[in-house]
Amino acid sequence: MERNPMRRQLAVMRQSLFDQGYLDEQFVQLEELQDDANPNFVEEVVTLYYRDSARLILNVEQALERKPFDFNKLDGYMHQFKGSSSSIGAKKVKAESTLFREYCKSGNGEGCMRTFQQLKKEYATLRKKLEAYFQLARQAGPMETACHPK
Amino acid sequence: MTVERVISETKDQFPIGMRVLAVDDDPTCLLLLDTLLRRCQYNVTTTSQAITALKLLRGNKNKFDLVISDVHMPDMDGFKLLELVGLEMDLPVIMLSANGDTKLVMKGITHGACDYLLKPVRIEELQNIWQHVVRRKKFDQNDWYNSGSQDKPHMGSGEAAGIGKVDQNGKLNKKRKDQNEDEDEECDENGHDNEDPSTQKKPRVVWSVELHRKFVAAVNQLGIDKAVPKKILELMNVEKLTRENVASHLQKFRLYLKRISYVANQQAHMVAALGSADSTYLRMGSLNGLGDFHRLAGSDQLPNAGFRSFPPSGVLGRLNTPAGLGIHGLPSPGMIQLSHVQNSGNAGNDQSKLQSFVIPGNHNANILLGMPMSLELDQLQNNKGVRHIGELPTADNTTVFPVSGSLIDARVAGCSNNPLLGVTSNSLMLEGSSHQAILHATNLRDSVSTMVFQNGNTLSDFNCIAPASNQLRDSKSNLQGQASLISCNAGPIIRSDPQEWNAPRKDAPYQSNIMCCSINSSIPVNGAMVQLGQCLDQNNPVFHRNMDLDSIGPPNFVDPLSIKHNKGESSAMEPLVIDKEGYLIVQQRPQGSYIPDNIGPLGDLASAIMKQDQDKGKPADGDFGCNAYSLRNCI
Numbered sequence: 001m002e003r004n005p006m007r008r009q010l011a012v013m014r015q016s017l018f019d020q021g022y023l024d025e026q027f028v029q030l031e032e033l034q035d036d037a038n039p040n041f042v043e044e045v046v047t048l049y050y051r052d053s054a055r056l057i058l059n060v061e062q063a064l065e066r067k068p069f070d071f072n073k074l075d076g077y078m079h080q081f082k083g084s085s086s087s088i089g090a091k092k093v094k095a096e097s098t099l100f101r102e103y104c105k106s107g108n109g110e111g112c113m114r115t116f117q118q119l120k121k122e123y124a125t126l127r128k129k130l131e132a133y134f135q136l137a138r139q140a141g142p143m144e145t146a147c148h149p150k
Numbered sequence: 151m152t153v154e155r156v157i158s159e160t161k162d163q164f165p166i167g168m169r170v171l172a173v174d175d176d177p178t179c180l181l182l183l184d185t186l187l188r189r190c191q192y193n194v195t196t197t198s199q200a201i202t203a204l205k206l207l208r209g210n211k212n213k214f215d216l217v218i219s220d221v222h223m224p225d226m227d228g229f230k231l232l233e234l235v236g237l238e239m240d241l242p243v244i245m246l247s248a249n250g251d252t253k254l255v256m257k258g259i260t261h262g263a264c265d266y267l268l269k270p271v272r273i274e275e276l277q278n279i280w281q282h283v284v285r286r287k288k289f290d291q292n293d294w295y296n297s298g299s300q301d302k303p304h305m306g307s308g309e310a311a312g313i314g315k316v317d318q319n320g321k322l323n324k325k326r327k328d329q330n331e332d333e334d335e336e337c338d339e340n341g342h343d344n345e346d347p348s349t350q351k352k353p354r355v356v357w358s359v360e361l362h363r364k365f366v367a368a369v370n371q372l373g374i375d376k377a378v379p380k381k382i383l384e385l386m387n388v389e390k391l392t393r394e395n396v397a398s399h400l401q402k403f404r405l406y407l408k409r410i411s412y413v414a415n416q417q418a419h420m421v422a423a424l425g426s427a428d429s430t431y432l433r434m435g436s437l438n439g440l441g442d443f444h445r446l447a448g449s450d451q452l453p454n455a456g457f458r459s460f461p462p463s464g465v466l467g468r469l470n471t472p473a474g475l476g477i478h479g480l481p482s483p484g485m486i487q488l489s490h491v492q493n494s495g496n497a498g499n500d501q502s503k504l505q506s507f508v509i510p511g512n513h514n515a516n517i518l519l520g521m522p523m524s525l526e527l528d529q530l531q532n533n534k535g536v537r538h539i540g541e542l543p544t545a546d547n548t549t550v551f552p553v554s555g556s557l558i559d560a561r562v563a564g565c566s567n568n569p570l571l572g573v574t575s576n577s578l579m580l581e582g583s584s585h586q587a588i589l590h591a592t593n594l595r596d597s598v599s600t601m602v603f604q605n606g607n608t609l610s611d612f613n614c615i616a617p618a619s620n621q622l623r624d625s626k627s628n629l630q631g632q633a634s635l636i637s638c639n640a641g642p643i644i645r646s647d648p649q650e651w652n653a654p655r656k657d658a659p660y661q662s663n664i665m666c667c668s669i670n671s672s673i674p675v676n677g678a679m680v681q682l683g684q685c686l687d688q689n690n691p692v693f694h695r696n697m698d699l700d701s702i703g704p705p706n707f708v709d710p711l712s713i714k715h716n717k718g719e720s721s722a723m724e725p726l727v728i729d730k731e732g733y734l735i736v737q738q739r740p741q742g743s744y745i746p747d748n749i750g751p752l753g754d755l756a757s758a759i760m761k762q763d764q765d766k767g768k769p770a771d772g773d774f775g776c777n778a779y780s781l782r783n784c785i
Binding site: 041053 | 181182185189249269270
């Protein structure tokens with residue numbers, strides 16, 4: 001187990017994701033679930049998340065194009081979105097979705113739209129970062145064991 | 151991190167291998183949940199559709215030990231799934247949601263979830279979910295291993311029917327909290343106790359009219375002060391009823407009476423006794439007279455009406471709609487409101503303790519506060535002017551006459567025919583303002599009874615209780631009696647059964663009087679509540695029940711009965727609302743604020759009461775009878 005510089009880089013990257021508030025400790029939980037039996041668990045979950053949430057985002061987009069806003073529906077989508085975002089530990093995204101829901105509840109269309117834009121941004125940013133992270137992780141090799149270097 | 155807590159509590163390594171079914175439409179969450187559960191060493195099956203889940207569960211009832219389900223799902227509401235699982239399979243269900251609102255959690259619990267987890271779920275939480283399975287089985291009389299006892303009855307017994315919801319229908323659910331049990335899924339059996347009361351789920355007891363009647367009779371017999379659950383239970387002699395059931399019912403009853411008495415104490419009692427003798431009369435709703443009522447109510451017809459309490463319009467509104475008659479307006483919950491009616495107030499008031507009865511339900515129970523109006527509601531219907539009532543515009547059948555206390559003294563007894571109405575009307579009425587919410591139970595005709603006009607003395611009990619429908623009918627005289635019920639001074643009017651309406655006056659068996667309006671179902675009024683106003687002595691609880699109030703809609707208070715006492719107090723008549731259960735719920739209305747909407751009910755109430763009297767055929771106390779009859783006749 002040589003101290004792989006990549007590994008170090010990976011660690012740094014990971015830490016910054018936490019420090020910058022992109023991820024919260026739910027992500028750690030995911031990592032802990034990853035083991036030999038489930039070596040790529042985290043990546044799997046995240047990938048699944050992005051796939052599923054893309055659909056939700058699209059739904060919201062479409063709903064926001066129809067006026068007047070159907071706040072209930074919007075709230076419903078966002079509720080789901082929030083659920084899955086929180087499951088992977090996507091902190092900022094989750095915060096935006098909470099805010100969006102608040103606006104929905106108060107019937108604030110403007111607020112919804114603004115928040116949604118913000119949410120999309122955060123979502124995209126996180127995605128990029130995570131993709132970079134996983135890529136590096138794959139290159140860096142498994143964290144725990146050096147027995148079978150990838 | 152500690153992944154799992156593999157603690158084998160039992161020989162077969164439970165909770166390891168516990169079979170869990172996980173349902174969540176969100177794939178991310180589902181995957182996570184699946185992984186977490188596997189990490190806990192459970193045997194996991196997942197599905198993203200509730201329908202599939204149900205199929206799986208139904209396919210083999212013994213295939214799973216526990217279900218975890220998301221709340222928010224597209225194909226079926228999580229709560230619905232929860233209920234179904236609980237009912238059909240009686241498995242513990244854990245709800246999962248990203249939304250942790252108290253209301254939602256509460257909803258989950260009331261639907262029978264044994265736990266409610268928030269997303270994102272942590273493994274620590276999942277590590278303990280096996281306890282729900284154990285708990286459920288533990289109280290099952292059978293050994294867990296032998297679980298054949300997975301069947302419902304046994305499983306059910308594990309949990310107390312602690313949901314403790316009171317059914318909207320007025321069923322009294324036994325609120326029995328299981329010791330530490332999670333609420334189990336609801337079990338709808340009636341009155342059926344399980345072997346082990348303390349830990350088992352008790353099916354809810356439905357307090358039917360019959361059962362309630364027995365209860366009231368028992369309480370009456372014992373005396374409200376001495377009525378203890380154990381004795382009541384003995385007297386009732388109903389199998390499968392437990393002391394706890396009775397105790398909780400008694401508690402509610404007491405509250406109801408208290409409420410009633412409070413109302414009764416109000417000066418203005420409306421004696422709505424409109425006992426419309428006939429159903430027609432009771433049918434306030436149908437009264438098209440109701441429209442008249444409008445008139446009465448408010449509109450101009452009623453002159454300033456003493457009633458202050460009811461804004462005529464309000465009343466009218468109520469009356470007009472049959473539905474309105476139902477006791478809707480009543481704040482009192484549909485549930486039985488039992489409260490002790492303190493009669494403190496009444497003593498002394500002879501007058502008026504008319505209580506306005508609200509005749510719930512459709513009928514416009516015309517609560518005639520003595521006002522014949524209601525009695526004749528039919529007549530009034532056309533509003534011909536039934537004006538007997540003095541002021542009462544009675545135009546509509548449904549006029550509700552608020553029975554003003556003063557009226558009561560007056561003549562209420564007035565047997566004058568119309569007089570009754572009139573009499574009352576004069577006096578009672580509303581102080582002149584017939585507008586009051588006179589409940590006019592058009593049907594009340596008969597009984598308008600008097601609600602109690604007796605004011606003076608005995609009558610004071612106005613008990614115009616307009617029993618819902620049936621009662622009214624028959625009891626015209628009852629109404630009278632009923633009215634007397636109200637009379638606070640008079641003895642307690644406890645009417646446990648319809649016939650008893652008249653009885654009230656008697657000194658009462660109850661001092662505390664439980665006024666029961668035993669409104670027979672005859673009264674279609676929904677809930678014609680007849681409330682006895684003050685009638686009961688200080689502590690007379692007024693309890694009306696018996697009415698077959700099933701028809702009683704949401705308790706309407708007919709407030710119109712505000713009886714104005716001569717004292718000038720503007721007692722608002724508390725609307726009596728007879729809730730579904732037939733309890734007469736008297737709603738205390740702030741003075742001057744009658745419940746407009748209740749008018750309707752009052753009318754009904756009155757009619758109901760009247761009816762009762764009529765049916766009974768015997769004037770409550772003679773005085774009443776007079777009233778009632780006279781009213782009847784008058785009309």
